[in-house]
Amino acid sequence: MKQFFGMSHSGDLKEAVRGLSNPQLILLMSNGDQFEEHVKKLEDLFPGVPSIGCIGMSYDTQVVEKGVGVVAYTDGVAAVANVLEEVSVMPVKYIQRLERDIDRVGASQSDTVCIDFCSGNDACVLTTVYSALKRRNISLVGGTGDAGKVSANGKIYEDAVGYVLIKNLNGKVKAYKENIYHQKGNYRFIASRTDKEKYIIGELNGKPAKQVYQNILHVSEQQITTQTFKNPFGKVNGDDICIISIKEVDGNSLACFRQVNDSDVLMLLELGDYKAVVRNTIQTIRRDFSRISAVFSVNCLFRYLLFTDNHYMQEYLQEMGRLGSHAGLVGYGEHYNNRFVNQSMTCVVFE
Amino acid sequence: MAVGKNNWRGFGKKHERKSLYPIKYVIENLREYKTDLVQKEVVSLQELGKISSSFQQVLKETDTFEEQLQDFGDNFSNINQASGQFEAVKSQIAQSVEQAQSEVEELKNSSHKVEEDFVEMEGTFANFQECVKKIKGCTNKIATIADQTNILALNASIEAARAGEMGKGFAVVAVEVKELADEIKKLVAEVDASVGDVEQGTDQLNTSIHNSQTALGDSIEKVNETYQMFDKITQASEDVTSVQAEISSAIEDSQMSLQSLCGFFDRTKGQYQEVMKHIKYASKLGTTKSAMFEDIDNMLSQIPPVVDDYDEK
Numbered sequence: 001m002k003q004f005f006g007m008s009h010s011g012d013l014k015e016a017v018r019g020l021s022n023p024q025l026i027l028l029m030s031n032g033d034q035f036e037e038h039v040k041k042l043e044d045l046f047p048g049v050p051s052i053g054c055i056g057m058s059y060d061t062q063v064v065e066k067g068v069g070v071v072a073y074t075d076g077v078a079a080v081a082n083v084l085e086e087v088s089v090m091p092v093k094y095i096q097r098l099e100r101d102i103d104r105v106g107a108s109q110s111d112t113v114c115i116d117f118c119s120g121n122d123a124c125v126l127t128t129v130y131s132a133l134k135r136r137n138i139s140l141v142g143g144t145g146d147a148g149k150v151s152a153n154g155k156i157y158e159d160a161v162g163y164v165l166i167k168n169l170n171g172k173v174k175a176y177k178e179n180i181y182h183q184k185g186n187y188r189f190i191a192s193r194t195d196k197e198k199y200i201i202g203e204l205n206g207k208p209a210k211q212v213y214q215n216i217l218h219v220s221e222q223q224i225t226t227q228t229f230k231n232p233f234g235k236v237n238g239d240d241i242c243i244i245s246i247k248e249v250d251g252n253s254l255a256c257f258r259q260v261n262d263s264d265v266l267m268l269l270e271l272g273d274y275k276a277v278v279r280n281t282i283q284t285i286r287r288d289f290s291r292i293s294a295v296f297s298v299n300c301l302f303r304y305l306l307f308t309d310n311h312y313m314q315e316y317l318q319e320m321g322r323l324g325s326h327a328g329l330v331g332y333g334e335h336y337n338n339r340f341v342n343q344s345m346t347c348v349v350f351e
Numbered sequence: 352m353a354v355g356k357n358n359w360r361g362f363g364k365k366h367e368r369k370s371l372y373p374i375k376y377v378i379e380n381l382r383e384y385k386t387d388l389v390q391k392e393v394v395s396l397q398e399l400g401k402i403s404s405s406f407q408q409v410l411k412e413t414d415t416f417e418e419q420l421q422d423f424g425d426n427f428s429n430i431n432q433a434s435g436q437f438e439a440v441k442s443q444i445a446q447s448v449e450q451a452q453s454e455v456e457e458l459k460n461s462s463h464k465v466e467e468d469f470v471e472m473e474g475t476f477a478n479f480q481e482c483v484k485k486i487k488g489c490t491n492k493i494a495t496i497a498d499q500t501n502i503l504a505l506n507a508s509i510e511a512a513r514a515g516e517m518g519k520g521f522a523v524v525a526v527e528v529k530e531l532a533d534e535i536k537k538l539v540a541e542v543d544a545s546v547g548d549v550e551q552g553t554d555q556l557n558t559s560i561h562n563s564q565t566a567l568g569d570s571i572e573k574v575n576e577t578y579q580m581f582d583k584i585t586q587a588s589e590d591v592t593s594v595q596a597e598i599s600s601a602i603e604d605s606q607m608s609l610q611s612l613c614g615f616f617d618r619t620k621g622q623y624q625e626v627m628k629h630i631k632y633a634s635k636l637g638t639t640k641s642a643m644f645e646d647i648d649n650m651l652s653q654i655p656p657v658v659d660d661y662d663e664k
Contacts (some may be wrong), residue, residue: 089656127649129509169386190396205397261645263392265638338646 001076001168001350003294005327010065013041016070020046023072025079025164027115027296028053029329030068032147036156038068043154046319048104050081052152052162054117054145057304057330061321063313071296071327078167080105083152084129085160088121091128092342098132098163103309105165109137113173115296116142116163117150122333122340123259124324125161130338139175141348143298143331154179171351174288177336178345179241180303181269181276184231191264199247199256201233204266208252216268221249229271229306232343236265245302245342257333257342278316285323285349295320297328299346304330314319323349371658378654385651389644396637403630410623417616424609431602437595443590448581448588455578462571469564477562480553487546490539497535504529 004023008015009035026049031039035055042051058069068231073079080101105112106114114133118125122144133140144164152162166173189212201209210221219227225248233256234241244266247259260266285292297320307313320326328347336346505523511518 013639054432086656090653090660092650092653093657093660123645124649124652127646128653131646188400190393190400192393205400213632235641237642238639239637259645261641261648262389263396263637263641265396265634265641339642 001169001293002074003296003325003350004072004074005058005069006068006072007058007060007062007064007067008065011038011067013038013045013052013068013070016068017042017045017072020070020072021122023049023074024077025049025073025081025166026051026053027071027117027164027329028068028151029056029058029064029071029137031066034068035147035151039151039154042070045292047154049107050079050153050164052081052115052117052150052164054119054143054150054162054329055147056143056145056332057301058328059299059317059330060325060327061317063304063317063330068259069327073166073294076168076293077203078105078169079164081153081162081164083150083155083157083160083162084125085157087119087125087161088159091121091125092162095128095132098129101165102132102136102138105167107136107138107165107167109139110172111169112136112167113175114138114140114142114163114165115348116140116161116335117145117156117329118142118161118333118335119145119150119159126335126338126340129161130164133149134338138145139300139348141175141296141346142334142335143329143346144333144335145329153239156226166350168293168350171291171293172289173233173350174344175336175348176281177240177283177334177339177341178277178281178347179243180272180274181232181234181241181343182272183234183241184216184268184270187268188236189190189200189266189268191260191266192262192264193253194260194264195253196259197300198248198250199259200253201256201260201266202253204333209254210252210343213246213254215272224249224254228343229302231271232269233260233266234269235260236267237339240339241267241269242339242341243343245300258340270307275312278319281345282319282323289349289351291351292324292349294350295323295326295328295347296325296350297345298331298334299322299328299345300343301330301332302332302343303345352549363546371661374656375655378651378658382610382648382651385644385647389641392637392640394642396634399630399634399637403627403634406623406627406630410620410627413616413620413623417613417620420609420613420616424606424613427602427606427609430546431599431606434602437591441592444588445585448585452578452581455574455581459571459574459578462574463569466564466567466571469560469567474575475556480550480557483546483549483553486656487543487550490542490546492542494536494539497532497539500532501529501536 004020006016006018006020011031013034025044026042026046028038028042028051030053035053042053043181057066058064058071061082082097082101084091084097086093086341114129116125116129126140129139149156149158151157152160152161189204191201191204191209192206194200195202203209204212205244210224213219213224213227213231214221217227217231225247228246232246233244235244235258242258244260247255247257249255285295304313307316317326334341334344334346336344504525507528508522511522511525514521
């Protein structure tokens with residue numbers, strides 16, 4: 001298979017798709033002002049080609065912040081694109097679409113991946129989508145777009161998740177999740193008094209969450225939202241850690257960018273040697289794949305800001321680019337199978 | 352039958368429209384049960400956390416106790432080692448005692464020799480005193496002879512004077528004899544004086560010899576006592592060996608008990624770690640349960656809207 005990435009910093013879609021011919025599948029990453037226009041134009045340019053799109057920054061070896069980026073797969077893939085609607089209340093109403101698509105594409109664990117762009121209610125969406133994917137152990141990689149809108153097959157949807165199932169006809173696929181944080185000290189909490197609708201943590205080990213966070217890190221209330229770059233929470237799920245960013249202070253509680261539930265076990269995380277972690281991820285991928293056709297990744301907006309602030313973003317993209325054709329989306333939340341995480345990178349590698 | 356204001360018959364089947372409301376009802380209840388379950392899970396996890404924390408403390412305390420036991424064992428070893436040094440000290444004492452006894456033995460021997468010499472010296476001295484007495488006797492005789500000679504010379508002078516001219520020559524001889532006798536008496540007196548000095552010296556020497564003999568006797572007695580004292584030291588040193596053996600035996604017993612105690616702790620530690628492993632595993636399972644609760648909730652939360660949507664149609 002071949003991965004195409006085209007971009008236009010000025011938002012010119014034609015410029016972005018220059019050189020793209022006979023695409024089998026298109027992923028559109030546009031800006032808030034031109035999203036509708038880009039979706040329509042893309043459909044006009046490539047009618048009938050399966051596609052999904054969202055509002056967000058994209059990248060290959062450089063980042064397109066305000067223009068448009070297009071990822072397309074041209075050879076050796078079977079793909080289907082579709083959408084689950086009403087995701088804020090009942091994405092399951094449309095689950096048969098996904099079930100049929102899984103059958104249609106002949107999806108299997110080793111060669112198929114699901115990529116999704118979601119407009120919100122991510123945890124519920126992932127539970128729903130993965131409930132269908134897990135029957136065939138199909139991995140999912142995706143992210144949240146901006147402005148509560150996504151597109152699928154040339155149509156704009158609000159309150160929906162656009163997904164594609166990509167079957168690599170010439171090799172295997174594998175999904176990865178990268179975490180540049182590790183546990184700080186021995187801090188481990190049981191969350192309670194949570195509000196899952198508002199993503200609020202009321203108490204940690206029975207004490208007000210704000211106070212717990214401040215007491216450990218000795219930061220002012222104003223510093224909490226920036227401190228999350230260094231010290232987010234991690235939700236423990238068996239051997240896995242799902243990062244949760246803090247959005248803001250809400251009274252004595254902390255509002256997050258991800259749902260937290262009563263009885264969730266959280267740990268306090270701290271930023272590790274992210275360059276070493278990235279090198280390790282690349283080495284792991286190289287060990288798993290002798291030949292790499294393409295890598296599609298979703299990097300959290302927080303990571304983008306952190307790496308940019310530390311003058312590392314460009315180096316990061318260069319390093320990932322050495323794996324082969326690498327492109328991706330800067331997301332507002334990352335998806336890995338049924339896990340909705342923050343401040344992470346998820347990617348799928350195609351042989 | 353009359354029906355009062357506050358009495359109703361419930362609505363029957365004819366009032367019910369076809370609806371999925373019962374499903375919603377079940378879901379709402381399921382969600383309430385799930386909420387209760389989650390609350391219980393929070394408490395369970397908190398309790399598990401407390402158990403884990405307490406158990407960590409138990410493990411820590413066990414480690415500390417085991418370290419203390421180890422220190423205790425080391426102390427026993429040190430005591431045993433120190434007690435083992437008694438043997439070396441005892442050996443050194445025995446060696447020193449042996450050496451000292453040998454020196455004392457030599458001292459005894461030489462003292463006996465001196466004692467014998469003193470006895471011999473006493474005999475020689477008695478002979479000497481006898482000789483001095485004999486000399487004194489001889490000088491007395493010489494003095495007597497000199498006196499008789501003097502009288503004879505005086506008589507000869509008188510006879511020579513009677514003989515007149517003829518006796519003149521004899522008188523001269525008589526005078527010379529008298530002078531010789533006087534001379535002899537003078538010499539005898541000097542010899543007498545010297546012999547008196549010798550007698551006085553021998554008396555003093557005799558007293559000194561007696562004093563020395565008495566002192567030597569005392570010394571020999573002390574030497575014998577010292578010798579016996581060394582025997583007692585050797586005996587005491589042997590007693591130390593037996594005490595050391597008792598200490599070693601007691602330490603050996605204690606070390607065995609300690610080893611058995613350490614073995615117990617090792618076994619318990621293994622079991623503790625096993626318990627800790629299970630606690631951690633239970634805790635890990637708890638974390639996966641919370642993810643499942645989230646999935647369950649995410650799924651259940653969609654049913655009421657689906658039912659509403661169906662009913663609206």
